[in-house]
Amino acid sequence: MKRPLATSTGALSVAPLLLIDLHTDGGITGRSYLFGIGKHNLKPIAALVEAMAGMLQGDAVVPFDLEAKLRKRYTLLGVHNIVLFAMSGIDMAAWDALGQAMQQPLVRLLGGAPRPVLAYNSKGLGIMPLKPLVKEAVELVEEGFAAVKLRLGRPEAKDDLEALRAVKKAIGPKITLMVDFNQGLTVAEALKRGRMIDEEGGVHWIEEPVRADDFAGNARIAREVATPIQIGENFMGPEQMAQALAAGACDFAMPDAQRIGGVTGWMRAAALAQGAGMAMSSHLFPEVSSHLLAVTPTCHWLEYVDWADPILEEPARLKDGHVQISEQPGIGMQWDEKAVKRYSL
Numbered sequence: 001m002k003r004p005l006a007t008s009t010g011a012l013s014v015a016p017l018l019l020i021d022l023h024t025d026g027g028i029t030g031r032s033y034l035f036g037i038g039k040h041n042l043k044p045i046a047a048l049v050e051a052m053a054g055m056l057q058g059d060a061v062v063p064f065d066l067e068a069k070l071r072k073r074y075t076l077l078g079v080h081n082i083v084l085f086a087m088s089g090i091d092m093a094a095w096d097a098l099g100q101a102m103q104q105p106l107v108r109l110l111g112g113a114p115r116p117v118l119a120y121n122s123k124g125l126g127i128m129p130l131k132p133l134v135k136e137a138v139e140l141v142e143e144g145f146a147a148v149k150l151r152l153g154r155p156e157a158k159d160d161l162e163a164l165r166a167v168k169k170a171i172g173p174k175i176t177l178m179v180d181f182n183q184g185l186t187v188a189e190a191l192k193r194g195r196m197i198d199e200e201g202g203v204h205w206i207e208e209p210v211r212a213d214d215f216a217g218n219a220r221i222a223r224e225v226a227t228p229i230q231i232g233e234n235f236m237g238p239e240q241m242a243q244a245l246a247a248g249a250c251d252f253a254m255p256d257a258q259r260i261g262g263v264t265g266w267m268r269a270a271a272l273a274q275g276a277g278m279a280m281s282s283h284l285f286p287e288v289s290s291h292l293l294a295v296t297p298t299c300h301w302l303e304y305v306d307w308a309d310p311i312l313e314e315p316a317r318l319k320d321g322h323v324q325i326s327e328q329p330g331i332g333m334q335w336d337e338k339a340v341k342r343y344s345l
Contacts, residue, residue, distance in 0.1 A: 001013060001014060001015055001123075001307060002123070002306065003123055003124040003126075003136070004126070005123070005124065005126040005151070006126035006127045006128060006151070007126060007127060007151045007153065007180070007182040007184070008127065008151065008152070008153025008154070008181055008182045008183075008184030008185075009153070009182045009183055009184050010182075011126070012037075014039070015035065015307035015308070016035070016036035016037070016038060016039045016041065016042050016345075017033045017034065017035060017036065017307075017308060017311065018033060018034040018036055018042050018045055018046055018049070018089065019031070019033050019311070019335060019340065020032045020033065020034070020049060020089045020090065020092075020093045021093070022061075022090065022093035022094060022096075022097055024061055024097055024101075026101060028097050028100045028101055029097070030061070030092075030093035030094055030095070030096035030097030030098075030100065030330065031093055031096050031330075031331065031333050031334070031335065032089050032090075032092035032093040032096060032262075032288070032331070032333075033089070033285075033308060033333075034085050034086075034088070034089045034258050035258060035284060035285075035307070039345060041082070042345065044082060045082050045085055045086055045089075048082060048083060048085075048086035049086045049089060049090065052070055052073075052086055052087065052090055053090070055069065055070065055073055056069070056070075056090070061094050061097050061098050061101070062094075063091055063094045063095050063098065063262075063263065063264050064264060066090065066091065066094055067087065067091055067261070067262075067264045067265075070087050070090070071087075074087070079236075079237060080236045080237070081236065084236055084237060084258075084259060084261065085258045085259070087261065087262070088257060088258045088259070088260070088261055088262035088265065089258065089262070090262075091261065091262030091263055091264050091265070092257065092262040092263055092288055092331070095109070095262070095263040095264075095330070095331070096330035096331040096333070097330065098330070099329050099330030099331065100329040100330040102329070103329050104329060105291065105325065105326060105327055105328060105329060105330065105331075105332060106263070106288070106291040106292075106330055106331050106332075107290075107291040107294045107295060107325055110263075110267070110291070110292075110295045111295060112291075112294045112295035113294070114294070114324075114325040114326075114327055115294055115325065116319065116320075116322035116323070116324055116325075117290045117293050117294055117299070117302045117322055117323045117325065118147075118301060118302065118321065118322055119145065119147075119286070119301065119302040119303070119304040119318070119321060119322060119323050120145060120146075120147035120148060120149055120176065120178060120301050120302075120303065120304065121140040121141070121143060121145040121147070121148045121149075121304055122148070122149045122303045122304055122305055123140070123304070123305045123306055123307070124136045124137075124139075124140050124148075125137060125140065125148060125149060125150045125151060125167065126151050127151050127152075127153065127154060127163075130162065130163060130166050133163060133166065133167065134166050134167065134169075134170045137150075137167045137170045137171050138170050138171065141171050141175055143318075144318060144319070144320060144321050145175075145304070145321045146174070146175060146176060146321045147175060147176035147177070147178065147204070147301065147321070148167075148171065148175065148176075148177060148178075149177075149178040149179070149180055149207075149303075150163065150164065150167050150177060150178070150179050150180070151179075151180050151181075151182060152164065152179050152180065152181050152193070153181045153182060153184035153185065157189070157192060157193050157196060160193060160196075161196055161200065164179065164197070164200060164203070165200070168200075168202055173202065176204050177202060177203055177204060178203070178204045178205050178207060178230070178301075179197065179203055179205075179206055179207065180206075180207035180208060181193075181206070181207065181208055181209045181210075182207075182208055183208045183209075183210060183211050183212055184209075185209050185210055186210065187210055187214070187217040187220060187221065190209035190210050190217075190221050190225075191220075191221060191224055191225065193209070194206055194209065194221055194224070194225030194227060194229075195224075195225060197225075197227050198225060198226045198227055203227050204228070205227065205228045205229065205230040205251070205252055206221075206225065206227050206228070206229055206230065207229075207230040207231070207254075208230070208231055208233070208234075209221055209229065212231060212233075212234035213234070213240075215243060215244050215247035215249040216247065216249075218231055218244075218247075218249040218250060219247050219248045219249045222248060222249065222250055222251055223248070228251035228252055229249075229250050229251050229252070230250060230251070230252040230253070230254055230281070231244065231249060231250045231253065231254070232244070232250065232252075232253040232254040232255050232256070232280075232281075232283065233254055233255070233256040233259065233283035233284075234256070234259060235253075235255055235256070235259060235260055235269070236259055237259075237260060237261050237265055238260060238261065238265050238268040238269045238272060241253065241255065241260070241269050241272055242272055245272060245276045245278070250278075251278075252278065252279050252280070252281065252300065253269075253273055253278055253279075253280050253281070254280065254281040254282060254283050254300075254301075254303070255269045255280070255282070255283065256282075256283035256284060256285070257282070257283075257284070257285040257288055257289060257292070258284075258285070263288070263292065266292045266296075267292075267295075270292070270295070270296040270297065270298070273296070273297070273298045274297040274298055277298070278298060279298050279299075279300035280293075280296050280298045280299065280300055281293075281300040281301040281302065281303065282301075282302050282303050283303050284303060284305055284307075286302060286303070286304050286305065286316045286323055287308065287312070287315075287316050287326070287331055287332070287333055288331050289302055289303070290302060290316065290323045290324075290325045290326075291325055291326075291331065294325060302323055304316070304318070304323060310336075310339055310343065311335055311336055311339045311340050311343060312333060312334070312335065312336060313334040313335065313336045314326070314328075314332070314333075314334065
């Protein structure tokens with residue numbers, strides 16, 4: 001990673017990716033990737049993908065049918081966590097193959113049209129000393145973005161407030177600023193810091209203040225804090241998103257492609273957000289998320305990171321703070337095979 005990222009609950013300096021090639025007897029290869037968080041997670045995720053591949057060998061590339069088959073096979077183990085990651089990776093690769101077969105970009109396959117998708121720069125602003133933090137904030141804006149995200153969750157609330165004020169001053173009032181606690185607080189502490197942020201003003205959303213699956217705690221924070229609460233990157237499938245919405249756990253939602261169920265799961269989540277009248281953003285995976293947000297009725301913000309760029313022939317294109325959707329058939333990703341070999345584990 002060009003910019004290592006420290007958060008309240010862990011630090012990232014490398015992006016461990018599992019690359020998936022879905023081969024068809026029509027000569028088309030569908031592609032997707034999964035984010036393993038840590039290198040040690042790649043082996044078990046890969047083993048699940050390989051096991052599922054054996055179950056699907058010889059099946060037609062019909063994503064809804066493939067998803068239904070895998071859900072049935074994994075009912076007893078549970079379609080959560082890395083089981084769902086593996087299913088999502090296969091789902092995205094299947095949709096990519098289908099788009100290539102139809103000679104259409106994924107967005108058109110889903111009934112939309114390629115268009116610029118508004119993005120915020122999320123590949124920096126971790127927990128760090130103020131001087132490099134301010135410098136990085138300015139650099140991220142200068143890359144052409146009108147929005148950035150700041151990680152909070154220092155041991156002392158006053159230090160978070162100091163960091164927030166420094167970044168706000170550096171980027172100016174015209175730049176949209178989001179903050180993310182990465183699940184690092186208790187409910188009581190989240191209420192305290194949320195009210196401090198309310199008084200400070202100028203924050204677009206507060207992301208994951210407490211444990212992601214504590215819908216009751218998140219709901220209390222959403223009720224008592226004026227700044228909108230954003231959760232969703234850890235929704236395990238659209239079913240868990242429905243539970244969160246029913247609990248009133250957030251003001252905004254931001255599913256993650258590998259946790260929500262790939263393209264298939266995303267479309268169901270987008271319908272839930274539309275029904276709730278809730279703005280919906282994305283988490284990571286800008287290459288596929290741009291296609292998905294373009295057909296999301298309550299499309300909000302795309303989270304932009306460049307973590308897969310080193311192994312892609314053509315990384316996601318940016319212009320004026322927007323991701324430009326690829327016009328290539330399918331998702332539009334091709335591996336840079338020399339780079340893949342160089343970075344291979």
